[in-house]
Structures are given as structure tokens and as C-alpha cells.
Amino acid sequence: SYVLTQPPSVSVAPGKTARITCGGNNIGSKSVHWYQQKPGQAPVLVIYYDSDRPSGIPERFSGSNSGNTATLTISRVEAGDEADYYCQVWDSSSDHPGVVFGGGTKLTVL
Amino acid sequence: EVQLVESGGGLVKPGGSLRLSCAASGFTFSSYSMNWVRQAPGKGLEWVSSISSSSSYIYYADSVKGRFTISRDNAKNSLYLQMNSLRAEDTAVYYCARDSAVGSGYDWNFDYWGQGTLVTVSS
Numbered sequence: 367s368y369v370l371t372q373p374p375s376v377s378v379a380p381g382k383t384a385r386i387t388c389g390g391n392n393i394g395s396k397s398v399h400w401y402q403q404k405p406g407q408a409p410v411l412v413i414y415y416d417s418d419r420p421s422g423i424p425e426r427f428s429g430s431n432s433g434n435t436a437t438l439t440i441s442r443v444e445a446g447d448e449a450d451y452y453c454q455v456w457d458s459s460s461d462h463p464g465v466v467f468g469g470g471t472k473l474t475v476l
Numbered sequence: 477e478v479q480l481v482e483s484g485g486g487l488v489k490p491g492g493s494l495r496l497s498c499a500a501s502g503f504t505f506s507s508y509s510m511n512w513v514r515q516a517p518g519k520g521l522e523w524v525s526s527i528s529s530s531s532s533y534i535y536y537a538d539s540v541k542g543r544f545t546i547s548r549d550n551a552k553n554s555l556y557l558q559m560n561s562l563r564a565e566d567t568a569v570y571y572c573a574r575d576s577a578v579g580s581g582y583d584w585n586f587d588y589w590g591q592g593t594l595v596t597v598s599s
Contacts, residue, residue: 367538370503373502387570397584397585398585399584399585403520403521407591408571408589408590408592409513409521409571409573409589410589411576411585411586411587414576414583414585414587415585419520420587450520452502452520452521454585455584456582456584462538463535464523464535464536464537464538465511465513465519465523465535465537465584466523467513467521467522467523468520469520470521471523
């Protein structure tokens with residue numbers, strides 16, 4: 367089955383740029399979606415179709431996807447961005463198609 | 477305002493059964509595919525199952541196939557998950573989530589989520 371690999375943690379100072387990667391075999395050929403989850407809360411969609419932002423998501427959040435890596439970029443990081451972030455794709459390439467989530471990355475704002 | 481409210485969670489013994497419900501409001505439920513996603517305590521997100529707007533297309537994760545059944549009642553704006561032969565590893569918060577695509581298909585991203593219902597499988 368398809369595997370998405372994320373770093374367990376990323377740390378960044380306020381005002382700096384955070385980059386969270388999501389690795390997968392030829393992930394550039396798939397559509398990648400990103401979710402933010404704060405403690406005790408449900409996930410929130412922050413990027414869909416690699417780089418589109420839902421309404422209400424700040425422009426500081428952006429995404430890219432090429433080759434074997436998709437990246438969620440958060441510019442001018444704020445304390446309120448501290449959360450777990452998950453990438454997600456739909457994998458239709460195997461005999462058992464399904465939704466795949468990455469293991470999640472905990473973003474710490476220093 | 478879109479709202480998804482899960483219910484039906486609780487403590488169940490291994491081998492037991494439980495039926496989760498998700499009540500939807502604030503949108504035309506019959507026009508959207510719906511999903512169940514779970515999260516074990518302290519762990520990441522795991523997709524469980526998806527059902528298209530008219531129930532024509534249904535998908536399951538390998539970990540639940542043959543034990544769980546997803547269904548919906550568009551007249552009642554409700555989504556269900558029948559869980560049988562429960563195991564300790566099914567212990568998780570179960571979220572109901574809406575697919576963002578309007579109509580009969582899937583976009584395979586989830587734009588609205590409920591707050592979840594906790595299922596604990598333990599003797």
C-alpha cells in the first residue's frame with residue numbers, strides 16, 4: 367500500500383518560515399491535501415489540491431508538490447500555528463484503493 | 477453553518493458491536509460523499525471508510541473490511557458506521573467528515589469534520 371512519510375517534528379521561531387514535508391513514491395502525480403489539528407480539536411483542512419487554500423485559511427499557508435515530495439509552507443509563523451499537521455492523498459494505484467494519511471508532524475513554535 | 481455531530485461511542489468488550497451515527501445539518505447532505513476517519517489515543521489519523529452521495533460507491537480500509545459497514549440515510553441527513561467484531565486496536569476517536577465534492581463523486585479531501593466520538597474496546 368502507498369506510504370506517506372512526514373518528519374515527526376519541526377520547530378521554528380515566531381516570524382520565520384516553517385516547511386513540513388510529505389514524502390511518497392511519485393507523489394507529484396497525486397493530489398495532496400493538508401490538515402491542521404490542534405490538541406483536543408478536529409482536523410481542519412488548510413491546503414487542498416497541492417496548493418489551494420480553503421476560505422478562511424491565511425495566505426501564510428501554501429503548498430507545493432513535485433517528484434517524491436510535497437511541502438506545506440507556513441510563512442511568518444505565529445504561536446497559534448502550533449499544531450499537528452497531516453498530509454493526505456487518495457491512492458488508486460493498488461488493488462485496494464483508499465485514503466492515505468501521513469504520520470503527522472508536530473509543529474513547535476519556539 | 478455546516479455541522480456534523482457524531483454519537484454512539486462508548487465502552488465495548490472485544491468481539492462486541494457498536495453503531496456510530498453522524499447527524500448532518502447546514503448543507504444538502506444528499507449531495508456529498510461522506511467519510512469516517514479515526515484517531516487512536518496519541519496517534520495519527522487513519523481513514524476508515526467512504527460512501528458516495530447515493531451509496532453507489534463504498535470503500536473500506538483493509539483494517540476494517542469485513543467487520544465494519546458504512547451506510548447513510550439521506551432522508552434523515554445521517555451517516556452510520558456499524559462496527560462488529562471489535563478489537564482493542566479499534567479504540568479511537570471516530571470522526572465523521574464531509575468530502576468537498578458536490579455531486580456523485582469524490583474530491584478525496586475533507587472540508588468539514590465533526591468533533592468525534594470515542595470508542596473504547598476493552599474487557
